[in-house]
Amino acid sequence: MVKAAVDLHIHSCLSPCASDDMTPNNIVMMSKIKGLDIISVCDHNHTGNLEAVSKAADEAGILLLPGLELETSEEIHLLCYFPSLESIFNMQSVLNNYYLNIENREDIFGPQWIMDASDRPVRKVEHLLTTATKLDLYSCVSLVREIGGVPVPAHVDRSSYSIISNLGSIPGDLRFNTLELSRGVSKEDFLKKYPEYADRFFISSSDAHDLGMILEREWFIELEKLSIMDILEKLRG
Amino acid sequence: MTVKDFVQHCGYRILSCADRADKTEITGVYVCDLLSMAMARVKDGELWVTVHTNINIVAVACLTNASCVxxxxxxxxxEQTVNKAAEKGVIIVQSPHTSYEICINYHLKKSESGNG
Structure with a gap:
């Protein structure tokens, strides 16, 4: 058994709300300095920086769990984790049909940069990523599972963009094994309010939008061995 | 009708950018709590009613040029939302009424202005 230090929710500069220095190499190097074993970069509704992050992570010897923070049509944030770049890019190609195509106003939301593995800007995504997609929650969950991924409702304790705030509860038939709590919210505090979710597996990540926010070695997941398949299985339950 | 006319008439409270309220005309009303839908549908100058208080309502109001939220x-x-609104020039108004009552009040005030 290993206790892996993880941060499974980090935004890159592709998310308009993230700071410009959240480049693939900066994220990986900061995670390395902080001593993390596994990270996941989950941008809003897009996987455009994962190839570059993956290269940087390989070089630095950190495991990257390919991820994405999808916003469903009900405005629920759903973290979607996949076993490989190939599978998450399959997800991306389906997702391309479900954008609302609201143009990004950089002056309001910020730029959405895709970078290469040397942190050079490649292109900007023109449509706004921090908004809903046309995928409803149930379709989204089925799709992610079909492609081999694991859906995890994000920051379920929050009063906005969470499955509980938007639907009132977590539908049992969606069989979510893992729930994400916001940084600083303990499982005990959450369960005081929502004891019905005591059987779930909880993760706590940084939701980092700048380099300083990335977790230290403070959140651990016990795994058989340090691998992407092992962590994915743990999340899937 | 300006934001100030409406707010004074109804006794609502302005939380940000009160100095712009008498210079900002309301052209209509849109009620919606899905931000993505409001983003696409609020028309220039409309008063937008939403239960959301998250900082993102400021971005939506800027994007759509809503007269107020x-x-x-x-x-x-x-506080973070109010501060951001003040910085971006967005008027946020707090009302004791339900969304339905706010719409009715707007309609009544508009009819009254139209007749008078």
């Missing part, structure tokens, strides 16, 4: 039922608005 009205928060119903005295829902408390986060």
């Amino acid at each position: 009205v928060i119903p039922e005295n829902i408390e608005v986060e």
Whole structure:
């Protein structure tokens, strides 16, 4: 058994709300300095920086769990984790049909940069990523599972963009094994309010939008061995 | 009708950019709590009613050029949202009424102005 230090929710500069220095190499190097074993970069509704992050992570010897923070049509944030770049890019190609195509106003939301593995800007995504997609929650969950991924409702304790705030509860038939709590919210505090979710597996990540926010070695997941398949299985339950 | 006319008439409270209220005309009303839908549908100058108090309502109001955002039922608005609204020139109004009552009040005030 290993206790892996993880941060499974980090935004890159592709998310308009993230700071410009959240480049693939900066994220990986900061995670390395902080001593993390596994990270996941989950941008809003897009996987455009994962190839570059993956290269940087390989070089630095950190495991990257390919991820994405999808916003469903009900405005629920759903973290979607996949076993490989190939599978998450399959997800991306389906997702391309479900954008609302609201143009990004950089002056309001910020730029959405895709970078290469040397942190050079490649292109900007023109449509706004921090908004809903046309995928409803149930379709989204089925799709992610079909492609081999694991859906995890994000920051379920929050009063906005969470499955509980938007639907009132977590539908049992969606069989979510893992729930994400916001940084600083303990499982005990959450369960005081929502004891019905005591059987779930909880993760706590940084939701980092700048380099300083990335977790230290403070959140651990016990795994058989340090691998992407092992962590994915743990999340899937 | 300006934001100030409406707010004074109804006795609502302005939380940000009160100095712009008498210079900002309301052209209509849009009620919606899905931000993505409001983003696409609020028309220039409309008063937008939403229960959301998250900082993102400021971005939506900027994007759509809403005349103001009205928060119903005295829902408390986060300080961070009010500060961002002040910075971006967005008027946020807090009302004790429900979304439905806010619409009715707008309609009554508009009819009254039209007749008078």
